[in-house]
Amino acid sequence: MTVIEAENIGKKYIIDHIKSNAQGNTLREVVTDKVRNLFTKKEKDQVSHEEFWALKDVSFKIEQGDRVGIIGSNGAGKSTMLKILSRITEPTQGKITIRGRVASLLEVGTGFHPELSGRENIFLNGSILGMKREEIKQHFDAIVDFAGVEKFLDTPVKRYSSGMYVRLGFAISAHLEPEILIVDEVLAVGDAEFQRKCLGKMKDASTSGRTILFVSHNLTAVQGLCNKAMYMQKGRLLEMGETNQVLATYLSHVQKTALESWWNTPEEAPGNDKARLKKVKLEPQFVGNQKFIDVRTAFKIHIEFWNFLENTNLNISLHLNSLTGECIFNIGTPSLSFEKGVVYASCEIPADFMNDGSYAISLMIVKDKSTVIYNFEEVLIFEIEDYREGTSWYGKWPGYVRPKIDFPITQLELEKC
Structure with a gap:
């Protein structure tokens, strides 16, 4: 079943360029110009307007249970598209159809009230996601355990570190069982253990039929988690398909070095x-x-x-x-x-x-x-570039060399009970 369908969506912003009539470049010239304007008719600054399309003519379909990695360089339009899918902003053109409840983790602390405690923000976020109080209570302990913030549960979140913010935000979004989970660069904050837990949770969510959209510059994480990928460039969708093929296209395009x-x-x-x-x-x-x-x-x-x-x-x-x-x-x-x-x-x-x-x-x-x-x-x-198989950890592999050496391990004795 198709759960997300985008038809020719676009997002336009108007950029203002102000050309000042002030001629001064030095402090003395600027002050002189200001004093002159007190006694003469001041000319208005010239303002020009430029259209900027953050997204343009983007169309795609995402099926239920798909794990879709969205890749591309900075400014490609990835975050803008997630904000449209999360209904934070409206598209300038086109149509989005979404079937199912959406939970988003787009930035550190999105949806948190800084004066409320971690406990209170769990219930607040759950309510925003459309969950009943009893449902939130049912998952409360698992959320706190996953986020690792039990000691600071009754502390206002404005005192949380960025890592605590993102751990709690992800835990709420992942445990309150939305049909669609949208995650933007969650692996940019947090240690290796948190990365493993996040990726494991997203894999578990996908096996239960939930749909995941995952933006990350960590291509090995995208490769390990996602069955499909979207490659965006300058606001346009260049390719969507099987993850390895899309990653190969992306990496071949961004190769900057002459060999x-x-x-x-x-x-x-x-x-x-x-x-x-x-x-x-x-x-x-x-x-x-x-x-x-x-x-x-x-x-x-x-x-x-x-x-x-x-x-x-x-x-x-x-x-x-x-x-x-x-x-x-x-x-x-x-x-x-x-x-x-x-x-x-x-x-x-x-x-x-x-x-x-x-x-x-x-x-x-x-x-x-x-x-x-x-x-x-x-x-x-x-x-x-990195490449890994059969692992759920995608942090930086230590060292400059990474030799593939036979390293056998075997059972010598069985414990006698």
Whole structure:
């Protein structure tokens, strides 16, 4: 059964641009202009109006029990759409049809009265969601336990931390059994344990037939929780479908790094009179239809440089660094004798070795294993995306490397009863 149907919805805002007639740029000029206006007829500032469509011609259908992840860069229109679905704001055009009771957690503390206690806000939020007092009482203990705020239950929520706010807000929304649960970036606040509880609760909710809309920049959480995804860009819905396919499209579109740099002539290339860089290329070894580098992807690094030295022992030292400057590892080629001309080297970084994150490749051309001829810093910068299966935890995996190593575990003895 279709529980949410959007037909060509759009949301328009009017942005005012005020062009002041004041000519002053310095404090003295501004004061002079103000004094002059006291004795002369003041010209009105010119105001121009610009239309801005936060959403434009968005249409989709969501079936009962679907878990839909909504992804896209900042300003894509994700939060605006959730506010329309939550009936916080009306669309400028189009039609929304919703079948079922909706609970929303869009911002920290949404719907809370700061002067009321946590206990009182539970009943207030439950009433706003259309729950009867007896229904709220039935779930009260589970809400308090999930949120972990029992000690502060009778404290005004204005004294809560942002983490306590969002834990209580999510607990209320999730436990009062709405047919449709809308969640915006709940994983941006809270520790790893809270993330696990949230995702577990949303999975439990979906198995009981409830529908979930989940906005998050944590793509592995979207992948683990959602069976469908929507990719939005600049207020438009670009793609909706099976989660892995939509994520692949999104990641291929947001790839910002160039994986290859080259120079046609030595004169334009970085280096000095002994060596200049000709080409450096990172070549991902994609499997199947994959279009982006993640922790499962092996990749080759190809290097070419112009050598201007006769009969000289040279080697390349490659440094893979984090963007904060830590060296993840350093590897080097053998030192061999080379004549003038182009020298080539390559290596392969295996799959299931690097952790997700942003990395930079730096190179040094070394003479006689000891003298650095030239240091080429950050010749390539690239991203490795996360990927996980069979887990409900999506916090940051620690470390810069993430090797896939056999680590067997077995039962040695059974406890004798």
